[in-house]
Amino acid sequence: MTLIDRRTFLGGAGLAAAAAVLGEGAFCSARADKPVNFSGWVFKPDTVKDYVDFFNKKHGGQVKYDAVPWATYHPTMETRAMAGEVVDVMYCNSANRERWVDNGLIRPLDDLPGMDELKKKMAPGNLEAARSRDGSKVVGLPYFTSIFILMYNEPMLQQAGIKAPAKTWDELMEHSAKLKRDKISDTPYLPNWNNSGSGTMPQFLSDCHSEGAGVFDAKNRVIVDQEPGAARAMERWQKAYKDGLVNPEVLTKTSSTDTHRLFWTGRYAYHTNHSYYLKTIAGEPENSKLAPKKARMAMYPGNGQTHMFTEWYTINAKTKVLEDAWKLARFLGGNLNGDWYVQRQWCLIAGLDNAYPEMYDNPEIIQSYDRWVDLKLLREQYKKGRSINAFKEPWFSEYDSKAIAVVHNIIRGTSTVPKGLKELAALQKSLA
Amino acid sequence: MKLSESALAWLFVGPALLVIGVVVVFPLVYSLWLSFTDVNLLRATGPALELWGMRVPLFHWIGARNYTQVLADPLYWDSLWRTLYFVAAFVAEAALVGFGMALVLNERFPGRPLLRSLLLVPWSLSRIVVGLLWIGILDFEFGALNGLLLRAGLVDGAIAFFKEGWSALNVLVSVYMWNQAPFATLLFLAGMQSISEDLYAAAEVDGAGYWRRLWFVTLPALRPIVFLVLVLATVNGFLMLDLIYVLTMGGPGYDTTTVSWHGFKTSFTFFKFGPGTAILYTLTALCLLLTVVYQRLILARFEPEA
Numbered sequence: 001m002t003l004i005d006r007r008t009f010l011g012g013a014g015l016a017a018a019a020a021v022l023g024e025g026a027f028c029s030a031r032a033d034k035p036v037n038f039s040g041w042v043f044k045p046d047t048v049k050d051y052v053d054f055f056n057k058k059h060g061g062q063v064k065y066d067a068v069p070w071a072t073y074h075p076t077m078e079t080r081a082m083a084g085e086v087v088d089v090m091y092c093n094s095a096n097r098e099r100w101v102d103n104g105l106i107r108p109l110d111d112l113p114g115m116d117e118l119k120k121k122m123a124p125g126n127l128e129a130a131r132s133r134d135g136s137k138v139v140g141l142p143y144f145t146s147i148f149i150l151m152y153n154e155p156m157l158q159q160a161g162i163k164a165p166a167k168t169w170d171e172l173m174e175h176s177a178k179l180k181r182d183k184i185s186d187t188p189y190l191p192n193w194n195n196s197g198s199g200t201m202p203q204f205l206s207d208c209h210s211e212g213a214g215v216f217d218a219k220n221r222v223i224v225d226q227e228p229g230a231a232r233a234m235e236r237w238q239k240a241y242k243d244g245l246v247n248p249e250v251l252t253k254t255s256s257t258d259t260h261r262l263f264w265t266g267r268y269a270y271h272t273n274h275s276y277y278l279k280t281i282a283g284e285p286e287n288s289k290l291a292p293k294k295a296r297m298a299m300y301p302g303n304g305q306t307h308m309f310t311e312w313y314t315i316n317a318k319t320k321v322l323e324d325a326w327k328l329a330r331f332l333g334g335n336l337n338g339d340w341y342v343q344r345q346w347c348l349i350a351g352l353d354n355a356y357p358e359m360y361d362n363p364e365i366i367q368s369y370d371r372w373v374d375l376k377l378l379r380e381q382y383k384k385g386r387s388i389n390a391f392k393e394p395w396f397s398e399y400d401s402k403a404i405a406v407v408h409n410i411i412r413g414t415s416t417v418p419k420g421l422k423e424l425a426a427l428q429k430s431l432a
Numbered sequence: 433m434k435l436s437e438s439a440l441a442w443l444f445v446g447p448a449l450l451v452i453g454v455v456v457v458f459p460l461v462y463s464l465w466l467s468f469t470d471v472n473l474l475r476a477t478g479p480a481l482e483l484w485g486m487r488v489p490l491f492h493w494i495g496a497r498n499y500t501q502v503l504a505d506p507l508y509w510d511s512l513w514r515t516l517y518f519v520a521a522f523v524a525e526a527a528l529v530g531f532g533m534a535l536v537l538n539e540r541f542p543g544r545p546l547l548r549s550l551l552l553v554p555w556s557l558s559r560i561v562v563g564l565l566w567i568g569i570l571d572f573e574f575g576a577l578n579g580l581l582l583r584a585g586l587v588d589g590a591i592a593f594f595k596e597g598w599s600a601l602n603v604l605v606s607v608y609m610w611n612q613a614p615f616a617t618l619l620f621l622a623g624m625q626s627i628s629e630d631l632y633a634a635a636e637v638d639g640a641g642y643w644r645r646l647w648f649v650t651l652p653a654l655r656p657i658v659f660l661v662l663v664l665a666t667v668n669g670f671l672m673l674d675l676i677y678v679l680t681m682g683g684p685g686y687d688t689t690t691v692s693w694h695g696f697k698t699s700f701t702f703f704k705f706g707p708g709t710a711i712l713y714t715l716t717a718l719c720l721l722l723t724v725v726y727q728r729l730i731l732a733r734f735e736p737e738a
Binding site: 079082 | 472473474475486487489571572573574589590592593594595600677678679680681682683684685686688689697699700701702703704
């Protein structure tokens, strides 16, 4: 048996410790002193964990990530703030962000290093959305951006002898009526009229915009009761419902995810929804009968304008680790790594678009999109995207939720179009 | 040191009381307090309690303003009438079906133990799962029931159970009954098995048939159980939220919006926790009121045997 003396042992231990430190140092940069707390709502949490691990290794971070269920995410974050907990980097959806600004929960980002460069790279519509209500400061970095698009079932249109997808709303209604008449589809049109915040109202905004109608004026007051385009859109919706061209249960679907899954069945000809859903519809043969690429995208009917929105990464105003929190935020919502690491992951995995047009020059992204959508057309559609500023108003989330019932009543014909549109304006006025 | 009997009793009961105080009494009192205040989670101004290093904001007292605001809202009253219908239909269905199933399971027949075990399956499922299961059965597009009816040639086209508000509300009642009736069955069954066989034997000697035994022996003996089932079903009916979340989100329009859903939305979507808790405390008041009514109607003249 070989015995080692105290000196040899200490020397060996010192060498081992140095090797461990240097070994890790060779792999990652200096480790942050304090952990950065990062919270988001539950959406592919394993993906988030993976890139948080990557960040911790590559950039020497000490990020602690936790996911909170979507339904109670924002109240939970507020309760945690109330109890004095500081979550340094947080997801925030557009409808709640301004309240967090107004109440001092999150901080502006303009003074942080590299922000000016990110502003230059961001698409103008997204940059506008990133600013606070008064436009003076940028308060979030984009998590993802999305736009409403028109999708169509190519084999079904071909079967009906329809050579090209509808370019106008009248054409879409005619095609749908023909498909129903010819018994090719019971309910050929699947609008996203679901009962959640991502359904009926974004669809309403999209169709109003495509008819050239403004929904809010410059002071963010609802003006749909004065807009003929809004009335046209609502009359069309009423007719589609009354004529049985749409799935009658779409009004009680509880999410856009549930709604888009109906299109997987291949029983519908047209579907309007957030662009990223086309990835599963046209790109996942294991789930969808319309994959690969039997479902396609067409420019939105009417003038082509449609609703666009962005969700956010924000930084807590009370963070004690601002430098590290900002580093993480840039990794998530910017391009810290130089290869759009996180944004690219979301594009590849979930078809979530991002706010930086130059990312779409990345060959891997181009190749991935090619499996489910015509990327060029999608980028064209983004050029016609319209985002609203009303989401920055304190009353917006309540209006947006209560307006769903009003619009559903219009669709079902329990309210007339003029009366319903007046109710929307009155609802906003009552909350402002 | 020798502890007195009462000190020893407090020592044993103390931990349980402490837990009940922290997880039941404190949240109840605090949420009741919130319903009289102007709550903004992000701006917790006003007085605060310091409990074991934790700051519990008390917010600004605004008296009954939240309640007057809630009671002046037509949406609240629409939701309330809908809730009363929902609760009445649910309590009646759950009690009747539960009682019927208990009568069957109280008889001796082959396979009874298996059936008793299977009975608990709907009740043991999470309500989110129950909702998803019933979507699979009732959905217009891919529901199993529509598939069966269409294949059997019993209908020309698929039935849209959630198209009309009235139909959607009744679907909610039935699905909730399916989930909850087994518990009522369990209670009724336990009650039936505690009835003395001698009473039935005596009734038989007096020439009473099945229905007369049921009416004059079983039902009177089950009075405390009926009371329990009605109270529990009523409270559960008033508070039901998760099935709405999974099946309809309160729609179409507001047609399946109940008071609990309205309170949930007000609190967690509109961040109006003051009015939200006020809405939900009106439900608590209703539950208490109905419990007293049940007590008077069912138990007032009931004298348990010595």
